[in-house]
Amino acid sequence: TIEEGCDADSPSVDCADAITGYLDAISEGSAKPTSQSSAVITSYLDSISAKRPSEFSSSDDAVTSYTMAVATGAVESPTPQAVSSYLSALSTGAVTMPTTTGAIASYLSTLDQGAGGGPPTGTGPVSYLDALSELCDADARSPECSEAITEYLSAVSSGATTPSQESAAAITSYLDKLTASPPTGGAGPSSGNAVASYLGALSSGNVQAPSLEAVDNYMEALSTGDVTTPSSAASIASYLDSMSSQTAAAAAVPAPPVVGPSATFEETIEEVCEPKQPSEECAEAITDYLGEISAGTTPPTMQGAEAITSYLDTLGDNTPG
Numbered sequence: 001t002i003e004e005g006c007d008a009d010s011p012s013v014d015c016a017d018a019i020t021g022y023l024d025a026i027s028e029g030s031a032k033p034t035s036q037s038s039a040v041i042t043s044y045l046d047s048i049s050a051k052r053p054s055e056f057s058s059s060d061d062a063v064t065s066y067t068m069a070v071a072t073g074a075v076e077s078p079t080p081q082a083v084s085s086y087l088s089a090l091s092t093g094a095v096t097m098p099t100t101t102g103a104i105a106s107y108l109s110t111l112d113q114g115a116g117g118g119p120p121t122g123t124g125p126v127s128y129l130d131a132l133s134e135l136c137d138a139d140a141r142s143p144e145c146s147e148a149i150t151e152y153l154s155a156v157s158s159g160a161t162t163p164s165q166e167s168a169a170a171i172t173s174y175l176d177k178l179t180a181s182p183p184t185g186g187a188g189p190s191s192g193n194a195v196a197s198y199l200g201a202l203s204s205g206n207v208q209a210p211s212l213e214a215v216d217n218y219m220e221a222l223s224t225g226d227v228t229t230p231s232s233a234a235s236i237a238s239y240l241d242s243m244s245s246q247t248a249a250a251a252a253v254p255a256p257p258v259v260g261p262s263a264t265f266e267e268t269i270e271e272v273c274e275p276k277q278p279s280e281e282c283a284e285a286i287t288d289y290l291g292e293i294s295a296g297t298t299p300p301t302m303q304g305a306e307a308i309t310s311y312l313d314t315l316g317d318n319t320p321g
Contacts, residue, residue, distance in 0.1 A: 002037055006044040011091050015044060016084035020077070023070050027077035033067040041067075049090045049097035051154070057099055057147075057212075065101040078108040089158065096154040096212075102131035103151040107160045128152040128161060132170040141178060141223045146216040149174075150209075156202045157209035163199035171195050180225035190229075197233035207237045214243035269304060273311040282311065 005018035019041060025031035038060070045059045069075045078086075086107055089095045098104045106128045132152060136145035149171060155161040172192040179191070201207045210218075218239055221227040230236045269289060273282035286308055293300050 002040045006040055010048060011084070011087035013084060016080055016087055020080040020083050023067070023077040023083075026067060026071040027073070029071075033064075033071050035064075038064045038067055045087075045090060045097065048087065050093035051090075051095070052097045057097060059098045062098040062100050062104055066104045069101055069105065075105045075109065082108045089160070094158045095160055096151055096209075098151065099147045100131040100135070100151060102128045102148070103155070107155060128155060129164065129167050129170065132167055132174075136170060136174040141216075141219045143216060145174060146219055147212060150212045150215045153199075153202055153215070154209045156199055157205070157207075159203075163196070163203050165196075168192070168196045168199055175222060176229065178219060179222045179229045191231070194230040194232050194236055198230075198236045201233050201237065207233075207241070210240035210243070214240045217243050269307040269311070273307060278315065286311075 002015075002018045002022055004014075005012065006015035022031070022037060022041075026033050042058060042060045042063045045063065049059070066075070070077055086095070086104075089107070090097065095107060096103070128148070128151065131148040132145075135142060135148045152161070152167060152171075156163055169192070172190060172195045175191045175195065198207070202209060218227070218236075221239070222229075227239060268285045269282070272279065272285050289304055289308075
C-alpha cells in the first residue's frame with residue numbers, strides 16, 4: 001500500500017510502484033480517490049522535494065486535483081518508470097515541488113511519451129498550458145499565476161517539457177496586461193519576442209530557472225511600473241537572476257534574534273541584579289525599565305516586578321541590623 005511503501009524521506013522503487021498501482025486502480029475505477037491516500041502522497045512529495053516554490057508551499061492541492069483528473073479520465077495513469085523518475089527529479093531539485101495539477105501531469109505525460117518514442121511535448125489534457133491559461137487570465141498580479149509560471153519555467157529548464165507557442169502566448173498576454181509602463185508610452189510593444197527568446201534560453205541551459213520569489217517580484221515590478229515591458233530575453237533574465245541571487249543571499253544570512261521588551265529590560269535585570277551587593281549595572285537596568293514604563297513604551301510585567309523584588313529583598317537581608 002501507499003502508506004507502507006512511501007514512509008521514507010527519499011525516493012524508493014516501492015513507493016513509485018505503490019503510487020502507480022493506486023493511480024492505475026482509480027483510473028480503472030476499481031478504487032476511488034481518498035483524502036487519506038492523497039495526504040500520504042502529499043506528505044511524501046513534500047518530504048523529498050529539494051526545491052520548493054516557497055517555504056510554506058505544499059503539494060496538497062496539486063496531488064488532490066491530479067488524482068481526481070486520473071479518476072475522471074482527464075489524464076492517463078502514468079507508468080512506474082515515469083513516477084520513479086519524477087520522484088528522483090523532485091529529490092534532486094531538477095523539478096520544483098508541484099503546486100498545480102499541470103505540474104504533475106505534464107512531467108509524467110512527457111516522460112511516458114519519451115519512453116514510448118514520441119516527442120516530449122508536455123501538452124497533455126491537463127498541462128502547464130492549462131495551468132497558465134487558468135491562473136494567469138486576470139488583469140492583476142496573482143500569486144497563483146506566479147507559481148504556475150515558476151513551475152513551467154522550471155520544467156522547461158530541466159527538460160521536463162519543451163517551450164510551446166501556446167504557453168509563451170499565455171505568459172506574454174499576462175505580462176502585457178500587467179505592465180504599467182511600456183517602454184515607448186501608449187500601448188507599447190508586446191513582450192512576445194522577449195518571452196519566446198527567454199524560454200529558448202532556459203531550454204538550452206543558457207539561463208537558470210528563477211525562484212518563485214523572483215518571478216513574483218518581477219510581476220509586481222511590472223504592475224507598478226518599476227520596470228518596463230521586456231523587449232529582450234536579456235531584460236527578463238537579468239532581472240530574474242538578480243532577484244534570485246538576492247533571495248539566495250538573504251536566505252544564507254541567519255535571522256537576527258528577536259528581542260522584545262522582556263529580553264531588553266526584565267531579562268537584563270535578572271542578569272545584572274544577581275549579586276547580593278548594590279551595583280551600578282543593576283541600578284541602571286532598573287532605572288531604564290522604570291523609565292520605559294513611565295514613558296508608556298513598555299508595560300509593567302510580573303517578571304520584571306519579581307526580579308526587582310527578589311533583588312531588593314536580597315539586599316535587605318544583607319543590610320546590617
